[in-house]
Amino acid sequence: MNTALGAVRTASGVSAALRPALRPALSPAELAQIARHSADQPELWRALVRFEAEKRWYVRLACGDEHEVWLLTWLPGQQTGFHDHGESSGAFVVADGALTERAVAAGRPRSPGRRLAAGSVRSFGPHYVHDVRNDGIDPAVSIHAYSPPLTSMRRFEFGGNGLLRVTAEDRTW
Numbered sequence: 043m044n045t046a047l048g049a050v051r052t053a054s055g056v057s058a059a060l061r062p063a064l065r066p067a068l069s070p071a072e073l074a075q076i077a078r079h080s081a082d083q084p085e086l087w088r089a090l091v092r093f094e095a096e097k098r099w100y101v102r103l104a105c106g107d108e109h110e111v112w113l114l115t116w117l118p119g120q121q122t123g124f125h126d127h128g129e130s131s132g133a134f135v136v137a138d139g140a141l142t143e144r145a146v147a148a149g150r151p152r153s154p155g156r157r158l159a160a161g162s163v164r165s166f167g168p169h170y171v172h173d174v175r176n177d178g179i180d181p182a183v184s185i186h187a188y189s190p191p192l193t194s195m196r197r198f199e200f201g202g203n204g205l206l207r208v209t210a211e212d213r214t215w
Contacts, residue, residue, distance in 0.1 A: 077163065100114040126170055140158060
């Protein structure tokens with residue numbers, strides 16, 4: 043998401059406390075279905091879309107015991123950097139525009155990245171490390187689903203010995 047996980051806006055404008063991590067986890071395939079279903083209903087999220095030049099913008103659309111759904115927007119050049127989603131599995135759908143994903147295999151980033159056009163879906167299990175970016179010239183919108191709801195993210199860089207964890211971010215709300 044962003045570097046400040048505690049500064050998250052929800053669609054209702056109210057932050058809800060996350061429940062304990064003792065909740066059932068949905069599979070990456072189930073999360074892909076949830077993200078696809080959400081993306082296929084733009085009337086539920088289109089009015090929430092906005093773009094910010096200084097950082098990627100995002101808003102949580104839904105949160106339950108099993109999963110949560112997020113809307114993210116991307117101006118050209120914006121990216122996540124290499125990160126994982128801790129113990130959560132995830133999926134995302136490119137709703138508008140195009141994004142590029144670079145995943146990590148054997149401790150090194152795969153090159154080149156995979157271009158994801160509107161309608162593309164990616165899903166993954168826990169500890170999956172990737173970088174998502176808007177390499178295009180047009181803004182992009184994506185819908186993400188995570189299960190269990192996110193409680194942490196880890197950021198990574200690459201050194202001479204491969205993948206290095208740089209920071210860990212715990213959600214405090």
